[in-house]
Amino acid sequence: MASSTRSDVYAALPRRFNAAVRFVDHHVENGRGDRVALVTEDRAITYARVHEEVNRVGHALRALGVRQEDRVALLLLDSPAFVYAFWGAMKIGAVPVPMSTLVTARDCAYILEDTRAEVVIVSEALTDIVGVARSHVPTLRHVLVAGRAGPGEIPLDDLTAAQPTTLDPAPTTKDDVAFWLYSSGTTGIPKGVVHLQHDMVVCCEAFGRHVLEITERDRCFSVAKLFFAYGLGNALYFPFYVGASSVLFPGRPEPTAVFDMIARTTPTLFFAVPTAFAALLRYVRDYPDLNLGLVRRCISAGEPLPRSLYERWLARFGREILDGIGSTEMACTFISNVAGSVRSGSSGRVVPGYRARLVNEAGEEVDVGEVGALLVSGESAFAGYWNRHTRTSETLLGHWVRTGDQYVRDEDGYYWYAGRSDDMLKAGGIWVSPVEVENTLLEHEAVREAGVVGAADTDELVKPIAFVVLADGHVGTAELARELREFVRARLAPYKCPRAIVFAGSLPKTATGKIQRFLLREQAKGLAPIPGRSE
Numbered sequence: 001m002a003s004s005t006r007s008d009v010y011a012a013l014p015r016r017f018n019a020a021v022r023f024v025d026h027h028v029e030n031g032r033g034d035r036v037a038l039v040t041e042d043r044a045i046t047y048a049r050v051h052e053e054v055n056r057v058g059h060a061l062r063a064l065g066v067r068q069e070d071r072v073a074l075l076l077l078d079s080p081a082f083v084y085a086f087w088g089a090m091k092i093g094a095v096p097v098p099m100s101t102l103v104t105a106r107d108c109a110y111i112l113e114d115t116r117a118e119v120v121i122v123s124e125a126l127t128d129i130v131g132v133a134r135s136h137v138p139t140l141r142h143v144l145v146a147g148r149a150g151p152g153e154i155p156l157d158d159l160t161a162a163q164p165t166t167l168d169p170a171p172t173t174k175d176d177v178a179f180w181l182y183s184s185g186t187t188g189i190p191k192g193v194v195h196l197q198h199d200m201v202v203c204c205e206a207f208g209r210h211v212l213e214i215t216e217r218d219r220c221f222s223v224a225k226l227f228f229a230y231g232l233g234n235a236l237y238f239p240f241y242v243g244a245s246s247v248l249f250p251g252r253p254e255p256t257a258v259f260d261m262i263a264r265t266t267p268t269l270f271f272a273v274p275t276a277f278a279a280l281l282r283y284v285r286d287y288p289d290l291n292l293g294l295v296r297r298c299i300s301a302g303e304p305l306p307r308s309l310y311e312r313w314l315a316r317f318g319r320e321i322l323d324g325i326g327s328t329e330m331a332c333t334f335i336s337n338v339a340g341s342v343r344s345g346s347s348g349r350v351v352p353g354y355r356a357r358l359v360n361e362a363g364e365e366v367d368v369g370e371v372g373a374l375l376v377s378g379e380s381a382f383a384g385y386w387n388r389h390t391r392t393s394e395t396l397l398g399h400w401v402r403t404g405d406q407y408v409r410d411e412d413g414y415y416w417y418a419g420r421s422d423d424m425l426k427a428g429g430i431w432v433s434p435v436e437v438e439n440t441l442l443e444h445e446a447v448r449e450a451g452v453v454g455a456a457d458t459d460e461l462v463k464p465i466a467f468v469v470l471a472d473g474h475v476g477t478a479e480l481a482r483e484l485r486e487f488v489r490a491r492l493a494p495y496k497c498p499r500a501i502v503f504a505g506s507l508p509k510t511a512t513g514k515i516q517r518f519l520l521r522e523q524a525k526g527l528a529p530i531p532g533r534s535e
Helices: 006-012 019-029 047-063 080-091 105-115 124-134 156-161 199-212 229-242 255-265 274-286 307-317 389-395 434-441 478-489 517-525
Strands: 036-039 044-046 071-075 095-098 119-123 142-146 177-184 190-196 219-222 245-247 269-272 297-300 321-326 333-336 355-359 371-377 400-409 415-420 425-427 430-432 447-456 462-470 500-503
Touching: 006 199, 019 047, 019 080, 019 199, 019 229, 036 047, 036 080, 044 047, 047 080, 047 156, 071 080, 071 105, 071 124, 080 095, 080 119, 080 156, 080 177, 105 124, 105 190, 119 124, 124 142, 142 156, 177 430, 190 199, 199 229, 199 297, 199 321, 199 333, 219 229, 219 255, 229 245, 229 269, 255 274, 269 274, 274 297, 274 307, 307 321, 355 400, 389 400, 425 447, 425 462, 430 434, 434 447, 434 462, 434 478, 447 517, 462 478, 462 517, 478 500
Parallel strands: 036 245, 071 095, 071 119, 095 177, 119 142, 219 245, 219 269, 269 297, 297 321, 462 500
Antiparallel strands: 036 044, 177 190, 321 333, 355 371, 371 400, 400 415, 425 430, 447 462
């Protein structure tokens, strides 16, 4: 398969470059305006319409005083409004900052304050979150609502309706900031990952071209939402780079809804995380006639895909799952299986244009078959964490990005996941900080100590569980376990809630009093597997 290196892709871009022009205007200028860009539950939207709405949003933001390099926060469900706002902000040189639609009011306030955004664009269903956060963020001046607006809010449609449908792009360069994404840190405090104008093009020429082999005839449907780096590529910049179409579904990706959307919208590329693939397999046990329709390729990332899950999917649907590893810091998948060469249980081989190294604690490369810390290099690497100098210097090592993952490379160049270098874990493809969950549990009067680790469920997927030492006067019962889980669920995003509570007499600790989570992980291996969601 012919390929070009990422440095070639970067070098080929002109110095003056605005990504919104390449991903939106380009199609209209080249006679593809009548092609379908977006497919929702009830309509199809062309590139020409997207182009007009993007320009209207850009004008509206400028009218509110948004300038080049200003941040514009987006708390939007997967919808046309997200697409218009993302490209519209970028076209005027502003910086769109998608936020997780699972965000708590506390984290929303933190991100709004951290970005210093004066404007947030929010879906009607999520305005309560912004309403609570707004009182703690004096720098926020305007709340634009996609839908019905309440007191003190501005309807986005009313603001954009009278705006012109043409817009000159800001004179950005390929090295200007394009967008931020927020990723959880080891303490649970979100950190802003800064990406540049050229990064999306580099991703499309690497993963999009060589793994997806995406063309304008494809239609993408991503279970992972647009606020993820994974979902943003799947449902926005990969299809928009080649003039393909994207299926947008704002609801929860329950199996019934997913199969319904597949049947109604006929995607050809289907993206999900392993947790979603497992849920879909459980669902079809009772529906033998369900199928994937025109889907030609299934893609997975976000958490390791167990070999057994891959094999069950292949047996049931006759489609390989191309599993890989990417990161918010790299903006897409950089190691992946490819069609026809899948090695189940592995993350695949390095995507053309990227480089990877496995090193020991001394920074020396390890031999084939030995465990090492994964470093990756590529032109889509983030510029740094906003306002996090120390964390940036710990992660960026010259041209290399420290991923925090441990891997083994075999003699054929396939990479096999061997765990994390830190205590972070993923639940449903989303990072969870054990410290954040532990601190929340400690707010309950019955909890004296807590240790959170990942444990495998019946699908061999990692989910958070909590080992809890109770305060004097409390007894570990099933009722108290339920109460503690609901206590966490009420204060954190649902995916951070421990799937199980294990009452313990004590927690293993170092001489300095730090919880030894690796010993808790060993204890967790001796527990009965956590049931999958549908079991």
